Amino acid sequence: MVRVAVIGVGTLGVKIAGSLAYGGHEVRVQDQNTITLNKVSVIINEDKRILKEDGLITNTNFLGEVYCFSKLEDAVREAEFIFECVTEDIVAKQNIFKHISMCCSDNAIIATSSMRLSIDQIIENVNCKDRCLGVRFLYPVYFVPEVELLPSRTYTSLQTLERVRQFLEKMGRIAFFRSGNEPIVLNDQQREARKAAFVRQIYENKGVNHRFAQTIPDLGAINSVKPENDGENSVDQQSLIVREKECVICMDHQRDCVLHPCHHLCVCIQCGRLLLKRSDSCPICRRTINNAFRVYHS
Numbered sequence: 001m002v003r004v005a006v007i008g009v010g011t012l013g014v015k016i017a018g019s020l021a022y023g024g025h026e027v028r029v030q031d032q033n034t035i036t037l038n039k040v041s042v043i044i045n046e047d048k049r050i051l052k053e054d055g056l057i058t059n060t061n062f063l064g065e066v067y068c069f070s071k072l073e074d075a076v077r078e079a080e081f082i083f084e085c086v087t088e089d090i091v092a093k094q095n096i097f098k099h100i101s102m103c104c105s106d107n108a109i110i111a112t113s114s115m116r117l118s119i120d121q122i123i124e125n126v127n128c129k130d131r132c133l134g135v136r137f138l139y140p141v142y143f144v145p146e147v148e149l150l151p152s153r154t155y156t157s158l159q160t161l162e163r164v165r166q167f168l169e170k171m172g173r174i175a176f177f178r179s180g181n182e183p184i185v186l187n188d189q190q191r192e193a194r195k196a197a198f199v200r201q202i203y204e205n206k207g208v209n210h211r212f213a214q215t216i217p218d219l220g221a222i223n224s225v226k227p228e229n230d231g232e233n234s235v236d237q238q239s240l241i242v243r244e245k246e247c248v249i250c251m252d253h254q255r256d257c258v259l260h261p262c263h264h265l266c267v268c269i270q271c272g273r274l275l276l277k278r279s280d281s282c283p284i285c286r287r288t289i290n291n292a293f294r295v296y297h298s
């Protein structure tokens with residue numbers, strides 16, 4: 001599991017967020033528009049229902065979690081990959097990139113979903129240009145394996161490209177560089193073909209989901225995805241256990257605060273009180289918080 005952030009959860013952003021959670025990652029989303037942000041869980045739940053109906057998901061839930069934040073700095077804190085999906089506007093993207101670069105971790109990769117804007121221009125005011133590039137998931141994301149990479153020829157480092165490629169390939173994605181100037185947009189027929197191929201793949205591999213959930217290699221399956229080596233897996237498992245207990249906001253303290261009235265336990269008491277003070281909502285369900293109670297673990 002990797003910690004990722006999606007900034008801007010409009011039509012494309014919410015699909016990317018859902019898809020990354022489907023892939024087992026901890027997804028932290030933010031949008032300036034509160035109404036858009038509050039709709040995220042409803043849209044993702046609806047996506048889950050449709051994916052299940054279409055045979056694209058074998059579990060009832062995604063393996064990863066989606067947390068919603070009003071503040072950009074809360075969403076990008078300690079995220080390894082940050083996907084910017086705000087509207088296709090150069091000034092908006094430049095500002096978001098600058099803001100992200102000022103509060104993200106020192107090794108975070110920042111990707112823009114821009115279709116046609118120049119990556120060099122988007123990252124103009126950013127210090128960490130070597131860790132920036134364009135990464136375009138093709139709509140509707142969940143079952144489309146192709147992902148376009150648009151590095152800056154001047155700035156994006158090879159290491160950045162390699163990290164992105166590995167991250168995508170582990171999720172069963174195919175990363176490629178755009179050829180020519182035109183972005184690829186799939187038509188209905190192409191989408192249907194990919195959906196059918198994806199269902200077939202799930203059937204043959206006994207579920208794409210399974211390879212993230214399993215700790216024991218599935219020896220019975222033909223063509224099953226190669227299990228990760230043991231060392232890497234156990235580290236992954238350990239970090240998963242640690243993360244399940246740590247506050248989703250400060251990522252420092254234990255989760256020891258129950259938010260009222262939704263009763264979600266995902267933050268520490270300090271962050272719970274902070275959310276309450278700034279009239280913010282629950283990172284899981286986006287319900288208004290009326291109170292924050294300390295809980296004591298035995």
Ligand SMILES: [Zn+2]
Nearest residue numbers: 247250268271
């Ligand atoms: Zn906290």
Ligand SMILES: [Zn+2]
Nearest residue numbers: 262264282285
């Ligand atoms: Zn809640």
